[in-house]
Amino acid sequence: MSDGNPVRREISATLITLSGAARMKKSYRLVAFLTLPVFFGCGGSEQTAASDAAPTAAQQVAAEPISAPEIDRASQRAAEVRQSVLKLISNNFGPMRNMARKEAPFDAPVVRKNSLRLHQLSLMMADAFATDTRGSDVVTEALDVIWETPEAFAGKIEALTTAAGALAESAASADEASILAAVGELGQKCGSCHDDFRQDD
Amino acid sequence: MTSDRTTERLVWDLPLRLFHWLLFCSLSASWITAKIGYDVRQYHMWLGFWMIGLLTFRIVWGLVGPRYSRFASFFPRPRLFIDHVRESFRGGAKQSVGHNPAGGLMVFALLILIAAQAISGLFVDDDIFYAGPYASKASESFAGIMSTIHHNAINFILVLVAGHIAAVVYFSVLRKQGLIRAMLTGMKSADVVSAQEEISGSRIWLAITIVIVVATAMFSLSWV
Ligand code: HEM
Ligand code: HEM
Numbered sequence: 001m002s003d004g005n006p007v008r009r010e011i012s013a014t015l016i017t018l019s020g021a022a023r024m025k026k027s028y029r030l031v032a033f034l035t036l037p038v039f040f041g042c043g044g045s046e047q048t049a050a051s052d053a054a055p056t057a058a059q060q061v062a063a064e065p066i067s068a069p070e071i072d073r074a075s076q077r078a079a080e081v082r083q084s085v086l087k088l089i090s091n092n093f094g095p096m097r098n099m100a101r102k103e104a105p106f107d108a109p110v111v112r113k114n115s116l117r118l119h120q121l122s123l124m125m126a127d128a129f130a131t132d133t134r135g136s137d138v139v140t141e142a143l144d145v146i147w148e149t150p151e152a153f154a155g156k157i158e159a160l161t162t163a164a165g166a167l168a169e170s171a172a173s174a175d176e177a178s179i180l181a182a183v184g185e186l187g188q189k190c191g192s193c194h195d196d197f198r199q200d201d
Numbered sequence: 202m203t204s205d206r207t208t209e210r211l212v213w214d215l216p217l218r219l220f221h222w223l224l225f226c227s228l229s230a231s232w233i234t235a236k237i238g239y240d241v242r243q244y245h246m247w248l249g250f251w252m253i254g255l256l257t258f259r260i261v262w263g264l265v266g267p268r269y270s271r272f273a274s275f276f277p278r279p280r281l282f283i284d285h286v287r288e289s290f291r292g293g294a295k296q297s298v299g300h301n302p303a304g305g306l307m308v309f310a311l312l313i314l315i316a317a318q319a320i321s322g323l324f325v326d327d328d329i330f331y332a333g334p335y336a337s338k339a340s341e342s343f344a345g346i347m348s349t350i351h352h353n354a355i356n357f358i359l360v361l362v363a364g365h366i367a368a369v370v371y372f373s374v375l376r377k378q379g380l381i382r383a384m385l386t387g388m389k390s391a392d393v394v395s396a397q398e399e400i401s402g403s404r405i406w407l408a409i410t411i412v413i414v415v416a417t418a419m420f421s422l423s424w425v
Contacts, residue, residue: 090328097330190329191239200352 072138078131079138085121085128092117093190100183111179112171118186119164125157141199156193163189209388210396212298214403217270218387220259227252228315228362232355242331247425249322254419256316261411267400269298275305282306296378296393307365314358321350323424334424 092114098104099111132147133140146153167182174182194200227248234245263272285302288294294301300308324339324347326332336344373381383389387403 093329100330184330187330188239191242191327194327194329195238 072136074131075133075136075138078128078133079140079142082125082128082142083140085124089118089121089190092121093186096183097187100180100187106176106180108171108176108179111183112168115164115167115171115186119161119168122157122161122164125160126154129153143197143199146197153193153197156189156197160186160189160193208391209386210391210394210399211387211402212269212389212394212400213383213387214267214270214400214408215387215405216258216262216403216408217266218384220255220262221384223255224252224259224315227255228358232359235355239327239329239331242327246322246331246333249319250419250424252315253319253323254415256312256319257415257419258408258411259312261415262408265407265411267402267404269300269400272309275300275302275308277306277309278302298389298394298398304368307361307368311358311361311365314354314361317350318354318358321347321354324348325351334422 095104095107095110096114099106129142129146133142134144134147163182163186167179167186170179170182231245231248231252234241234248262270265271268274281302285294289303297304299305323333323335324344326336326344326348339347369380369384372378379389
């Protein structure tokens with residue numbers, strides 16, 4: 001892409017502005033779009049919701065460099081990698097979830113195998129999240145606080161590692177009830193990290 | 202109810218009042234449990250099922266309940282709404298017996314949005330343990346839409362609830378119409394409600410029958 005032509009530069013800046021508005025947080029866009037007609041003429045708090053949304057888009061656009069293809073490609077890859085790790089985590093957690101919810105028969109060897117894999121996968125998470133993608137336009141549910149409070153995030157990863165290890169051990173020896181309890185413990189580690197670090201819309 | 206029948210007349214039946222305050226408590230609890238997150242998600246889902254039952258009761262009650270509980274009695278009509286707003290600005294809107302034309306619109310908006318919130322919950326999945334009973338039965342794209350609704354409708358609900366509370370406090374405190382008191386006791390002043398306009402009773406046995414039918418139907422879905 002050549003940036004010599006001022007007209008073309010103008011057009012691409014406009015397109016970036018428009019796409020900035022399109023990326024505005026989904027919920028704000030919905031609030032902004034729907035509240036006004038519902039509420040016309042009544043004034044009050046709904047106006048705040050709408051005007052909150054406007055600066056969000058504006059700030060995002062202002063912070064955006066006009067063209068930075070390298071950064072975006074790196075962010076794109078980083079997001080793909082970490083999402084792949086989480087897909088594998090989810091895929092290996094799935095059978096245990098089904099056992100715990102009594103949707104599949106209990107199978108201790110599967111629990112042991114999959115929890116060992118989860119243990120390994122959890123050790124990849126720190127690297128998978130090393131690239132800070134704040135401010136980039138990648139499609140992600142990763143919240144900025146991951147890179148704002150790295151120690152807290154590392155603590156959540158460690159909790160997952162520990163719980164997966166404990167489950168692998170208990171699957172080798174313990175009875176069904178305590179293995180399933182350990183599966184519940186493990187799920188709690190997923191949930192407590194998602195509560196703080198994963199966007200939910 | 203120990204109130205003076207000559208100065209006060211019954212407008213809001215007991216089942217409607219119970220519905221209202223249970224809705225208030227349950228919606229608050231659903232929202233708080235949602236915000237706390239994973240650790241109380243099981244309670245969040247139980248509360249959600251309960252609210253679906255509550256709303257189902259309200260829909261049936263809107264068809265067969267006493268006069269001012271019926272949807273037909275406060276169905277939003279643009280003409281009435283515009284007249285009402287215009288008169289309000291002139292400072293002379295007549296006090297309504299049931300919901301006023303603007304309030305009726307608010308009631309519909311609230312009930313529809315809360316129903317959308319609760320029904321969409323049946324299709325969401327947290328990727329860990331908890332999922333609505335139909336999450337795995339729906340197509341991915343439909344479940345995606347439901348998830349978007351579940352995570353966003355709540356924002357509108359909170360805005361509407363804020364507007365609703367502001368409005369009833371305004372009319373009760375500044376305009377001294379006693380709306381909040383009426384939602385607690387069921388009674389409005391005889392200056393506002395003529396003898397023919399008063400409802401004759403709360404139809405308690407009808408309400409109990411509906412509750413039993415709704416509860417049976419809900420349990421037969423075996424969501425919990
Ligand atoms: C009117 C009642 C309901 C309200 C107000 C409500 C509200 C919410 C909110 C605000 C969230 C997002 C929490 C967050 O910020 O992380 C949420 C999540 C959730 N709700 Fe509800 N909900 C209701 C009913 C239900 C029902 C009936 C179910 C299904 C049984 C349900 C299941 C869930 C689940 C599984 C999540 C987690 C979803 C995820 O992590 O993506 N909810 N709810
Ligand atoms: C979660 C919060 C709340 C929700 C979802 C809610 C919802 C509703 C609904 C649906 C109605 C219509 C009743 C019907 O016909 O079904 C209503 C009426 C009413 N609510 Fe609430 N409510 C909430 C909180 C409150 C609070 C905190 C108050 C008191 C301060 C209040 C006072 C009233 C009054 C006075 C009416 C009657 C309005 C009229 O005269 O038209 N509400 N509310």
